Amino acid sequence: MIGICSKCGNHNWDKEVMNGQVKCPKCGDTWKFNSLPLYILTGCSGIGKTTTGIEIMKKQMDVVVLDADMFYNIMPGATEEDYYAQVEQLESLSKNIMQSGKPVLWTMAGNLDKLKHTYNSRFFSDIHCLALVCDEDALRSRMTEGRGIVDEGWIKSSIDYNNYFKTHTSLGDTEFDIYDTSEKSMSEVSDYVIGWMKRTDI
Known part of the structure; x- marks a missing residue:
């Protein structure tokens, strides 16, 4: 609009x-x-992005929290073109929401490398990404005990992706900050994310 x-x-x-x-x-x-920052909370599957987002909503912060998984339910997701289209829609929705004066925080696992290569990226004052990470034992526990995931291929893929975030500071030309959640409660993690947003312009 x-x-x-x-x-x-x-x-x-x-x-x-x-x-x-x-x-x-x-x-x-x-x-x-209103040109406001766009916030992305990323990390591997099972790391706790959605749970953290829910905790932030409970604290009634002046930010709109959304889950990018919604696009997988309504849009194709098999090709690079599909993923670019999803990111465009994510940013298009966000630019309209922020006209209310509130920035948007998305929980989102992939496609970080596409965030700045879209038409709609021009509408944000900046795009900030924070990757949640944890040690391998904690991640395996969260996936198997917390979410009931038993697929070893899925678990290994998450461990590998988690290791990428732990050992890098960017994906493509999109930089991200890192926060280790291994010994942290969800309340502590959400407080950290809120503080991170405040430090980066919220």
Whole structure:
């Protein structure tokens, strides 16, 4: 909605964005919008992203918390083009939500490398990512005991992805911060994430 020109009706993804203004290249009209940070809480499957997001919602922070898994239920997810389309929709939804004055925090496992290579990325003041990690024993316990996962292939894939986050600081050209949750309660983790958002412009 924020990207549609009310003067000429241009709904194409071709808008210019600068200094809190959106400009329609078709008719030259401009309008104000809230440019806020986009927050991504990432990490491997089973690390506790969703649970942390729920804890943040319980604390009634002035942020909208959403789970990117929703796109897997309504959009294709088999090719790189599919994943780019999902990220575009995630960011399109977020840019409209933030017109209420609230930033958006997504829990999201993959596609970090696509966040800054989309049309809709231009609408955010910045994109911040925080990866939750933990030691292998804690992750295996969370997956098998916490979520009832017994598929060893799934577990190994999560362990490998967790190790990537522990040993890197970026995926593609998207940088991320890291927080080790091994010995932390979900309340402690959510408090850390809230503090992290405050330190990065919330």
